[in-house]
Every structure is written in structure tokens, then in C-alpha cells.
Amino acid sequence: MSGPGEGGSAGVLLIDDDPAIRALLRQTLSHAGYGVSEAGSAAQALAERAARAPDLALLDLGLPDRDGLEILPQLVAAGVAVVVLSARDATAEKVAALDLGASDYVTKPFDPEEILARVRTALRHRARLAGGPGGQAVLRFADVEIDLAARQVRKGGAEVHLAPKEYAFLAELAGNPGRVVTHAQLLRTIWGPGHETDVEYLRVAARGIRRKLESDRPPGQSALRNEPGIGYRLDLTRG
Amino acid sequence: MTLAHAHSIAPAPGADQGGGLAAGLLAMVALVGLATLLGLTLLARGDLADIGLLYLVPVMFAAIRLGLRPGLAAGALSSLSYNYFFIPPRFTLAVADPSHLITLVILLGVALVGSQMAARLRQQAMLAQAQAGRDALLAGFAGRLMGVTRRDALWAMLAQEVARLFGVRVLVAVPDAQGVVELVTARPAQDRLDLLEAAAAQWCLDSGRSAGPGGQVPTASEWLFMPVPGTQGPLAVVGVGNPDADLPLHGAQAPLLESLLAQAGLALARITLEEEKLALGRVQERERLRSALLSSIGHDLRTPLTTVLGTLRALRPLSPAQTVALASARSEAERLDRFVANLIEMVRLEIGAVQREPEAVDLAEACDAALDHLAPAVSAAGVERAVPEDLPLVLADPRLLHHCLINLIDNAARHGGGRGIRVEAGADAQGGVELAVCDRGPGVPAGEEERIFGMFTRLEGSDRQGGTGLGLAIVKGFAEAMGLRVTAANRPDGGARFALHVPPALIRPVVVPA
Known part of the structure; x- marks a missing residue:
């Protein structure tokens, strides 16, 4: 999936204070065809952003001069898709980054394949936000089709009736395929402001969706994946 | 010099003043003699009563300076002298005129009253002196204590x-x-x-x-x-x-x-x-060192590990031998990463820095997330997943629960003899919900069900291999931080079974959203 040339002309800015990690990421990304630039500090990152206008930034939050969360909004405002590099135990930090407009996150230590997958997803998301091609009217995983235009969900060709909130939940994830959407974002969009902490609504809706669409799947193979403490992700590679 | 001598607190204040007293008495006798001589020279012009007044001087001197008894002695001596030298018949101790008796009595009375007054004054002065001495002594002592x-x-x-x-x-x-x-x-x-x-x-x-x-x-x-x-x-x-x-x-x-x-x-x-302040300072210093250790492990250990693991994952083997070598290097690096994560969590537990943000958790989703995280490590052993879809939601911190499950499953994968792992959930005997991870390993030795959760416990006499004994200790620490209980037992048909018990109070009824 990560053959040379997939990146096209997209530019990626690596922001991490560790040169070894930057070298590894540069290797992975340039091999996949991305144009790579590097920054070892927040100040350098902002300078590189201005000089090269990258499409995406891989941002480590522990920078020597400033907290990565401080420069994240500036990058997002400049139209850069941001994928955050963060430690496994930094759940709150990840949620904060996503709430500040980060497109996604990758947990350290990362798998280069996972980095590429997240970068691809984030770039597609950015293209959709810009109104370009990439928005799909019909999304497919396994034998399930989500027809966003017709507001229909089909399994094996037959329409499946989802409850309104279940559909809204699935549609929200389908609108961000492969990308994590935080619990609070989902709850705000679907149930409205004031429901950001009613996580149990999501649990119940997710169960309903799985029961109706994935009852024939082996246990543990749901495409509707929960990231503990963070949010949900529709994993189209599952199936 | 001891206090006894310096400040008259000792029982015999006069002891040292013996010489002074003798000199005083001598002076008194001399004064009486002087008064008599003066009287004799005045005798020609004055009257007797005026001469009697001359004796008041030695009497007052003795009474005030020397005390009651010397004062009375001066009074008596003065009376005798006055009587002998001046009162007719002179040069006898006989008294012809009774009015002269009054003068004698007055001299004795002055001696008595004067010496008593003087004695009181002297006593007060001595007390004040003694008090000042005590104060100075206490102040000096307090000063030395300060150091x-x-x-x-x-x-x-x-x-x-x-x-x-x-x-x-x-x-x-x-x-x-x-x-x-x-x-x-x-x-x-x-x-x-x-x-x-x-x-x-x-x-x-x-x-x-x-x-x-x-x-x-x-x-x-x-x-x-x-x-x-x-x-x-x-x-x-x-x-x-x-x-x-x-x-x-x-x-x-x-x-x-x-x-x-x-x-x-x-x-x-x-x-x-x-001392308590000092001890507190040492505790704070220890906390500071632990925090420093935490951030040092977090950064200095994890950063190179990220590079190593990332590189190993990026490498593509060129031969079957390399495939085996790479898989082994990867799994060991992943183990090291889990160990570092456990070490960090253990330090957090130790310094009480574990944050809890409980939310409604679906145990089935939590199991899937943990299994996903461990996918390469556990796929070899094979995992049987028996978590009912209709299990009630539980109130738990998702991060801590995730870490608990990873450690339990990892433990089962390493100690389970490479055979099937089973993750099962259901109601427990206490009316709550339990989530158990079972393996087919040698099981928990009898009587070690508690100790197995201790830090750095590697059970002796068992063939449970590898590990540091941190994983299960963290499971226990995190579970208790969330209000859950953790138990270890043996399966009736062989192998160990570690269970997280969610008490009824932390079970959330499934509400149907509008």
C-alpha cells in the first residue's frame, strides 16, 4: 500500500526535536513520495511552515522551546493538516490536540505503515474540507454500503434500518473515513451542545450499529473502533 | 564559682561575710567611742538629751548595715556608755533621774526599729539581686539552647x-x-x-x-x-x-x-x-527525584525506543532467516516498550500522580482496543473472546482500564505456554460484573493468589517465565484506583484466571438516548 509515488507532490513537515525519529520518518515518507521538510523546534516549525507551505505536519507535542499544543492552532489556521505524535499514556493530550483542530494522532512508538495510513487519511480529509475531490457519496466496508446522499445504509444489498441517532453517528464517522472523531465532537454534532459528556449515548448507539451491520463478523473485528478515552474511528480496512 | 555562692540562694548567706561583720562590729564600737568622745567635749555647753542623740548615729549604722543583733548590741553599748559617762551619777551604771531612763529606752527602741526596717530593705535588695541573677542565668541558658x-x-x-x-x-x-x-x-x-x-x-x-x-x-x-x-x-x-x-x-x-x-x-x-521540617524536605526531594525519573524515562528512554521500534517495523526481510530475526527483534523491542510504559505507570502510582477521569465504558470495546494494541503478540497464541454484547456499561477510567487489560493479556500471552487465551465477561458473585483473562499456563501456586500482585514478584518454584512482576502490580494499582477489585485464581481445567471485578455501584444502566 505504500509504494513509491503515493504522496504525489504533497509536502510534509516533520516537527520533532529528536533527529533519529525525524530521520526515520523522513525515510518512510520520502520513500512513499512525499516532499519532506524538518523542524526541531516550534520556532523552526513556524518558519518552515511560512517558507514551504506544507500540506501536512507531523507534530510531536514535546518540543524544547514551546508546547506543541501552542503552535497547533497556528498550523491549522494556515491550512495545514496536523497529525500529532504522542505517547500512549497521553490520552488527555491527544483529546486536547484533536479539539484544537488536529486531524489525527499516532501513538509512539509508531509503525511506519500506520504513519502512512494516518497521513493519507488526514490529507484526504483536508482535501474534503477544501471542497476538492475526495468526498465520497457512497462508502463501502465489507458488505456494507453507506449512501450519504440517499441517507441509506445497505448490507449485502438490502437496506438496513438504523435509528436516527445511529445513522447520524455512522454518517458522521463515514464523513471522516479512517479518522478518529472525539467523543465530545460526536456528541455535540449529534445530540447537541450540552451533551458532550454523555458518552453512554455513543456506547448504546455503537452497539445498535454493530448488532445491525456486523452480527456476522467474528468478535473483535468491528470496523467501528473505539479509541479508549478519545473517540471512534471507522476503520475501512477492516472486513 | 557556683550559683550557691554567687547569688545568695544558698542556705547560709552570711558565710562569706564573716570578715565583713567583724569589721562592721569594730566600726560600730569605734562609732560608739567617737560619739562618747564627742559627747564629752560637748558636755560643757549642751544638755544631756542632746548628747543622747549623738548615739543614734552608731545605732542606726549598726542596725542598717549589720542587722538586727548588731543593731541591738549597738543600742545596748550606746545606752551603757551614755549611762556610764554622762548620766549622773557619772562613771557608774546607776541612774538617779528616771527621765534619763527614757533616753536609754529610746536608744534601744531606735536600734530595734531601725534594724528591722533595714533588715527588710536589705532582704528586698538581696531578692532583687538574686532575681536579676536568675534572669541573667536563664537568659544565658536560653541563648546557649538556641544554638x-x-x-x-x-x-x-x-x-x-x-x-x-x-x-x-x-x-x-x-x-x-x-x-x-x-x-x-x-x-x-x-x-x-x-x-x-x-x-x-x-x-x-x-x-x-x-x-x-x-x-x-x-x-x-x-x-x-x-x-x-x-x-x-x-x-x-x-x-x-x-x-x-x-x-x-x-x-x-x-x-x-x-x-x-x-x-x-x-x-x-x-x-x-x-527535624520534621528536615524530614519533609527529604520527602519533597524524593518526590522531585521521582518526577525527574518519570520524565527522564518518559523522554530519554522512549525516544530511542521509538526509533528502534519504528526502524524494525519498517525493515523488510530479504530471507527466511531475516524474517525470524526481525520478528524476534520486534517482539523484544515491543516488550521493552511495554516494560517502560509499566515503569512509568508504577512511578505515577507510587507518587500518587495517577489521574482518573471515569466515563461510561463498554467492556467489549475496551477488550477489542487492548487486543488490537497487542495484535502481533497475541495473534500467535490465539484469543478466544467471550464478552457478551449486552453487558451493562461500567464507570471506569478508559486509559487505566486499557492499561490493565493490556497487562493482563500480555501476562497471559507470556505465561500461558503459547496456547489459547480466553477473555470472558459476565456477572460475578457479588452482583457486579467481572472481566477475566484466562490462560493455559501453569497457573497460580496455591497460597500465592495475593502475592502474585506484589511489585517485582516472580513466583519461586513455578515455571512462569519472563516478565518483571511490574505488570500485575500495576493492574492491581490501577484497578484499585478505579474502585475495582482484582483476583487471581486457577481454572478448574488448568491455567490461571485473572479477573477485574466491577462493583454494582460502578455499573451504569444502559439508557436509550432520545
Whole structure:
């Protein structure tokens, strides 16, 4: 999936204070065809952003001069898709980054394949936000089709009736395929402001969706994946 | 010089003044003689009554300077002289005119009253002098106490000062952990308290009252023990002894020693506070070191590990031998990563820095996330997943629960003999929900069900391999931080079963959103 040339002309800015990690990421990304630039500090990152206008930034939050969360909004405002590099135990930090407009996150230590997958997803998301091609009217995983235009969900060709909130939940994830959407974002969009902490609504809706669409799947193979403490992700590679 | 001599607190104030008294008496006799000579020269012109007044001078002098008895003696001597030399018939002690008797009586009366007044004044002056001396002494003692920062130094100084000021032998004893008196210092030196001393000291310590000769309670010991007062009862006892006297302390010495001991008590309270402050500082320093360790592990250990693991994952093997080598390197690096994660979490638990943000959690989703995380490691063993879809939601911190499950599953994968892992959930016997991870390994040795959750526990006599014993300790720490219970047991058909128990209070009924 990560053959040379997939990146096209997209530019990626690596922001991490560790040169070894930057070298590894540069290797992975340039091999996949991305144009790579590097920054070892927040100040350098902002300078590189201005000089090269990258499409995406891989941002480590522990920078020597400033907290990565401080420069994240500036990058997002400049139209850069941001994928955050963060430690496994930094759940709150990840949620904060996503709430500040980060497109996604990758947990350290990362798998280069996972980095590429997240970068691809984030770039597609950015293209959709810009109104370009990439928005799909019909999304497919396994034998399930989500027809966003017709507001229909089909399994094996037959329409499946989802409850309104279940559909809204699935549609929200389908609108961000492969990308994590935080619990609070989902709850705000679907149930409205004031429901950001009613996580149990999501649990119940997710169960309903799985029961109706994935009852024939082996246990543990749901495409509707929960990231503990963070949010949900529709994993189209599952199936 | 001892206090006894310096400040008139000793029982015989006149002892040193013997020479002064003799000189005074001599002066008094001389004054009487002078008054007589003066009288004789005045005799021609004056009348007798005026001459009688001359004798008031030696009488007042003796009464004021020398005290009552010398004053009376001066009065008597003056009367006799006046009578002998001046009152007719002169040069006899006979008195012809009764009016002259009055003059004699007045002279004696002046001596009596004057000496009593003077004696009172002298006494007050002496008391004031003694008080000033005590104040100066207490102030000096307090000043020296200020410089003392350790208990043993305090006791040594107290013993030295008491011995010096009162001219006595001194014992200082403190209660040990069981409250039994224990000698800490003595002047002159001695190793331990004998039976009588120990009994008296113990009584003094327990009752807070002075014990021994001259004390509130007499004892068989010749030492007088006095308590060093503290807010929670005596902090120590000080014994004083004087083999050359019938009582170790006399008169005002006992209250003075009491004042000194009260000051020593205050000094000890200050030293205790300082020690506590110092201990607190050490605790803070330890916390600071732990935090530094935490961030050091977090950054300095994880950053290179990220590069190593990322590189290993990016490498593509060129031969079957490389495939095996790479897989082994990857799995070991992943194990190291889990170990580092566990180490960080253990430090967090130790310093109480574990954050909890409970939310409604679907245990099925939590299991899937943990299995996903461990996918390469557990896929070899194969995982059977038996988590019902209709399990109630539970209130738990998702991050901590995730870490617990990863550790339990990882533990099962490593100790399970490479055979099937089973993750199962359901109602437990306490009306709550349990989530269990089962393996087909050697199981938990009988009686070790608690100990297996201890830090760095690697059970002896079992063939459970690898691991550091941190994983299960973290499971227990995190589970308890979330209000869950964790148990270890053996499966009836072989293997271990580790279960997280969610109490009924943390079960959330499934509500249907509008």
C-alpha cells in the first residue's frame, strides 16, 4: 500500500526535536513520495511552515522551546493538516490536540505503515474540507454500503434500518473515513451542545450499529473502533 | 564559682561575710567611742538629751548595715556608755533621774526599729539581686539552647549547665520507643541507671512530678529526678545528686532548675519541629527525584525506543532467516516498550500522580482496543473472546482500564505456554460484573493468589517465565484506583484466571438516548 509515488507532490513537515525519529520518518515518507521538510523546534516549525507551505505536519507535542499544543492552532489556521505524535499514556493530550483542530494522532512508538495510513487519511480529509475531490457519496466496508446522499445504509444489498441517532453517528464517522472523531465532537454534532459528556449515548448507539451491520463478523473485528478515552474511528480496512 | 555562692540562694548567706561583720562590729564600737568622745567635749555647753542623740548615729549604722543583733548590741553599748559617762551619777551604771531612763529606752527602741526596717530593705535588695541573677542565668541558658540543633547535643549541654550552675552530679534520661527510661548522658559519666535510679526516673517520667529527696514524692534513690515538661507529658527526666549534702538542691535552687528544664523542653520542641521540617524536605526531594525519573524515562528512554521500534517495523526481510530475526527483534523491542510504559505507570502510582477521569465504558470495546494494541503478540497464541454484547456499561477510567487489560493479556500471552487465551465477561458473585483473562499456563501456586500482585514478584518454584512482576502490580494499582477489585485464581481445567471485578455501584444502566 505504500509504494513509491503515493504522496504525489504533497509536502510534509516533520516537527520533532529528536533527529533519529525525524530521520526515520523522513525515510518512510520520502520513500512513499512525499516532499519532506524538518523542524526541531516550534520556532523552526513556524518558519518552515511560512517558507514551504506544507500540506501536512507531523507534530510531536514535546518540543524544547514551546508546547506543541501552542503552535497547533497556528498550523491549522494556515491550512495545514496536523497529525500529532504522542505517547500512549497521553490520552488527555491527544483529546486536547484533536479539539484544537488536529486531524489525527499516532501513538509512539509508531509503525511506519500506520504513519502512512494516518497521513493519507488526514490529507484526504483536508482535501474534503477544501471542497476538492475526495468526498465520497457512497462508502463501502465489507458488505456494507453507506449512501450519504440517499441517507441509506445497505448490507449485502438490502437496506438496513438504523435509528436516527445511529445513522447520524455512522454518517458522521463515514464523513471522516479512517479518522478518529472525539467523543465530545460526536456528541455535540449529534445530540447537541450540552451533551458532550454523555458518552453512554455513543456506547448504546455503537452497539445498535454493530448488532445491525456486523452480527456476522467474528468478535473483535468491528470496523467501528473505539479509541479508549478519545473517540471512534471507522476503520475501512477492516472486513 | 557556683550559683550557691554567687547569688545568695544558698542556705547560709552570711558565710562569706564573716570578715565583713567583724569589721562592721569594730566600726560600730569605734562609732560608739567617737560619739562618747564627742559627747564629752560637748558636755560643757549642751544638755544631756542632746548628747543622747549623738548615739543614734552608731545605732542606726549598726542596725542598717549589720542587722538586727548588731543593731541591738549597738543600742545596748550606746545606752551603757551614755549611762556610764554622762548620766549622773557619772562613771557608774546607776541612774538617779528616771527621765534619763527614757533616753536609754529610746536608744534601744531606735536600734530595734531601725534594724528591722533595714533588715527588710536589705532582704528586698538581696531578692532583687538574686532575681536579676536568675534572669541573667536563664537568659544565658536560653541563648546557649538556641544554638543547639540536635537532641544529643541538647542533653549534653543541659547536663553540663546543670552540673556547673548547681554544683551537682547530673543524669539525663529519655523514654525509649516503649516509654521506658533510658540514660542518654550523665555527669560524671556513667553507663546506665541502676535499679533505684531507673525506678525513680521512671516514676518521674510517668507522673510528671519530681521524685526523690526534696521532691514532690520521696523515693529510695538519693537522686532528685525532675521532668522536662512537654505538651504531651514529660519529654525527659533530669536527675541531680549531691553526695556531700543532705539534699541535692536547696531552697530556691529547685524552682530555678524547673525553669531551666522548661526552657530545655521548649528547645526540644523546636528541635523536633526542625527535624520534621528536615524530614519533609527529604520527602519533597524524593518526590522531585521521582518526577525527574518519570520524565527522564518518559523522554530519554522512549525516544530511542521509538526509533528502534519504528526502524524494525519498517525493515523488510530479504530471507527466511531475516524474517525470524526481525520478528524476534520486534517482539523484544515491543516488550521493552511495554516494560517502560509499566515503569512509568508504577512511578505515577507510587507518587500518587495517577489521574482518573471515569466515563461510561463498554467492556467489549475496551477488550477489542487492548487486543488490537497487542495484535502481533497475541495473534500467535490465539484469543478466544467471550464478552457478551449486552453487558451493562461500567464507570471506569478508559486509559487505566486499557492499561490493565493490556497487562493482563500480555501476562497471559507470556505465561500461558503459547496456547489459547480466553477473555470472558459476565456477572460475578457479588452482583457486579467481572472481566477475566484466562490462560493455559501453569497457573497460580496455591497460597500465592495475593502475592502474585506484589511489585517485582516472580513466583519461586513455578515455571512462569519472563516478565518483571511490574505488570500485575500495576493492574492491581490501577484497578484499585478505579474502585475495582482484582483476583487471581486457577481454572478448574488448568491455567490461571485473572479477573477485574466491577462493583454494582460502578455499573451504569444502559439508557436509550432520545
